[in-house]
Amino acid sequence: MTIRIQHSYIAFDDAEAALVFYRDVVGFEVTRDVDMGGGMRWITLAPAGSEVSVVLTPVGAGESDADRETLADLLAKGVLAGLVLSTDDLDGDFERIAASGADIVQEPMDQPWGVRDAAFRDPAGNQLRLTQR
DSSP: OOOOOOEEEEEESOHHHHHHIIIIISOOEEEEEEEEETTEEEEEEEOTTOSOEEEEEETTTTSOHHHHHHHHHHHHHTOSOEEEEEESOHHHHHHHHHHTTOEEEEEEEEOTTSOEEEEEEOTTOOEEEEEEO
16 A cells, blocks of 8 residues: 655635745646635645645635634744745745745755755745755
């Protein structure tokens, strides 16, 4: 038996801002964009040629009003979710992402555990780390 990652969920509070960021800034391709009505929209994106995708989903979708409010608060603090991405050109990709106005958490640096990486936040506050392959 082989188990693989198919997709992961990242919450958003503004669908258009999330779409522009992941498609135009990060460079992912949109594989699905489904408007379910009533403010429910799921946008699936993936790096070119990847079998693994990211599903952007409204914060607290399907949850109670109280839970949705709690999740929205956590999202605003930047502690709800995150991704670790890899690249062949950390410095070049970091400069491109920084030039978009992304919230930079950490400039590129060598880490004591043996990787070179940087960190930034998407428009909703989710933290993304970019690691040099």
